[in-house]
Amino acid sequence: MLTIWGRLNSHNVKKVAWFAVELGIDFVRHDAGGAFGMDAAYRARNPNALIPTIDDGEMTLWESNAILRYLAAKHGGTRFWPADPAARAVGDKWMDWQIGYADAQRDAFFNLVRRTPAERDAAAIAASAARCAKQMAILEDALARSPWLSGDDFGVGDIPMGVYTHTWFSLAIERPSLPHVEDWYARIRERPGYAEQVMIPLT
Numbered sequence: 216m217l218t219i220w221g222r223l224n225s226h227n228v229k230k231v232a233w234f235a236v237e238l239g240i241d242f243v244r245h246d247a248g249g250a251f252g253m254d255a256a257y258r259a260r261n262p263n264a265l266i267p268t269i270d271d272g273e274m275t276l277w278e279s280n281a282i283l284r285y286l287a288a289k290h291g292g293t294r295f296w297p298a299d300p301a302a303r304a305v306g307d308k309w310m311d312w313q314i315g316y317a318d319a320q321r322d323a324f325f326n327l328v329r330r331t332p333a334e335r336d337a338a339a340i341a342a343s344a345a346r347c348a349k350q351m352a353i354l355e356d357a358l359a360r361s362p363w364l365s366g367d368d369f370g371v372g373d374i375p376m377g378v379y380t381h382t383w384f385s386l387a388i389e390r391p392s393l394p395h396v397e398d399w400y401a402r403i404r405e406r407p408g409y410a411e412q413v414m415i416p417l418t
């Protein structure tokens with residue numbers, strides 16, 4: 216049985232929980248991080264004191280995108296992570312690209328979701344929203360050429376930005392109209408586990 220540690224209102228935990236549902240594997244998730252804190256046993260599993268961490272009986276692993284690739288390889292065969300290096304690199308690229316996107320979105324997210332209206336920094340929110348729009352235009356261009364970030368089929372490369380895109384559409388910020396991103400987001404919303412593990416109210 217797969218164990219996932221981490222609160223579900225974390226982007227990085229959502230990735231893993233959603234993908235476990237896609238893979239059809241049984242898992243148990245224990246809240247950790249944020250208001251739930253991290254005990255000494257957790258910190259012994261993950262010296263970074265960050266979430267998520269998993270244990271599947273074979274190994275303990277942290278770093279959400281590494282966890283996704285491990286689970287894809289172990290439980291998905293080539294279904295979600297192709298064997299061909301070039302095909303695999305297509306989705307891998309977007310997994311790494313998400314780290315830069317998360318940086319762009321951070322100020323808008325923390326100000327609008329984790330702070331009270333009185334504490335919000337309007338200039339930081341606007342700057343963050345503008346950075347997100349610029350990044351999302353890159354995603355739009357990619358999705359105009361390919362149905363999925365992973366290539367012709369949905370794959371592990373769609374998971375990280377799938378999570379962050381839900382936040383982008385949920386935040387009270389200005390968004391340009393990006394029809395291919397909207398279409399991809401609509402298709403992702405139909406995927407197993409997405410509504411349950413990702414589309415929860417932002418907190």
Ligand SMILES: N[C@@H](CCC(=O)N[C@@H](CS)C(=O)NCC(=O)O)C(=O)O
Nearest residue numbers: 225226227248249265266267278279
């Ligand atoms: N690169 C790491 C980043 C992990 C990370 O920053 N996690 C955040 C939540 S999304 C965290 O642990 N924050 C502290 C906390 O929740 O207590 C990964 O992808 O797993």
